[in-house]
Amino acid sequence: MTVLETLQTQLLTNPLNWFLSAFLLYVVRTYFTPVPYHLPISKHPEVTVFREYTPKQLREFDGRSLQTKIYMGVRGKVYDVTKGRNFYGPDGPYGNFAGRDASRGLAKNSFDLEMLTPVDQPLDTLEDLTREELESLREWHAHFEGKYDFVGKLVNEERSPVNPSSRWSGK
Ligand code: HEM
Incomplete structure (x- = not known):
């Protein structure tokens, strides 16, 4: 029995495996998604021109x-x-x-x-x-x-x- 067949059997026999698979996918996706890094916006101090x-x-x-x-x-x-x-x-x-x-x-x-x-x-x-x-x-x-x-x-x-x-x- 191949890995895919085992997975298919597991999914069909126990619906809980759907949730576990979905959670696993979510964790893997989060791991590979780069976290957006926001640089703090610098504000120029107020200047007075003579x-x-x-x-x-x-x-x-x-x-x-x-x-x-x-x-x-x-x-x-x-x-x-x-x-x-x-x-x-x-x-x-x-x-x-x-x-x-x-x-x-x-x-x-x-x-x-x-x-x-x-x-x-x-x-x-x-x-x-x-x-x-x-x-x-x-x-x-x-x-x-x-x-x-x-x-x-x-x-x-x-x-x-x-x-x-x-x-x-x-x-
Ligand atoms: C009834 C008469 C007056 C009273 C009781 C009075 C009172 C005062 C007081 C309490 C201060 C604040 C001082 C401080 O905290 O450093 C001040 C500042 C000042 N007063 Fe008078 N004052 C009188 C009349 C005048 C008049 C006739 C002038 C017109 C030139 C004047 C111009 C000023 C100016 C330019 C300041 C300085 C404000 C600053 O530091 O930017 N005052 N006065």
């Missing part, structure tokens, strides 16, 4: 608009004040400074709206500030320098990046 911001571009970083980050300008420098969201967020006491050049307000210790230069006007030169006001601004600036990341420079509109459509026009 760049120039015009007043209008800075405005987007007021914590309300498209950007969730909050940036603030102090004496031509842009700071990421997102971690101070309690101060500069939409409901914060200094929310007026978010996305704006706060220099004049810091110099005069006022967060009133009239301290802010409209974003379509050239940057505040601060030339009219008194010695005391400049000192106040200097102290605030040192505070920001020590607490927040310096992420960019505040520039006037005309120094904004070249319009791509005119870049190749030969003008």
Whole structure:
């Protein structure tokens, strides 16, 4: 009697052998099937690219608009004040400074709206500030320098990046 005949007889005489055969097949199949190996998906840490911001571009970083980050300008420098969201967020006491050049307000210790230069006007030169006001601004600036990341420079509109459509026009 061949092996196949023995197997056939066994299967016909005892139905339990069907289950045992099926289990055996399953074990053999599992043994030869490669286990899929999933590599952990690496996520790049968030990076901030240092760049120039015009007043209008800075405005987007007021914590309300498209950007969730909050940036603030102090004496031509842009700071990421997102971690101070309690101060500069939409409901914060200094929310007026978010996305704006706060220099004049810091110099005069006022967060009133009239301290802010409209974003379509050239940057505040601060030339009219008194010695005391400049000192106040200097102290605030040192505070920001020590607490927040310096992420960019505040520039006037005309120094904004070249319009791509005119870049190749030969003008
Ligand atoms: C009624 C008067 C004021 C009170 C009671 C007050 C209170 C405070 C307090 C408690 C802090 C938090 C300090 C900390 O935790 O480090 C703070 C921070 C600050 N205040 Fe005032 N403040 C007043 C007026 C002003 C004014 C007029 C300005 C306008 C320039 C101003 C601008 C700031 C700024 C920029 C910060 C720093 C927030 C930061 O670290 O990012 N404050 N103030």
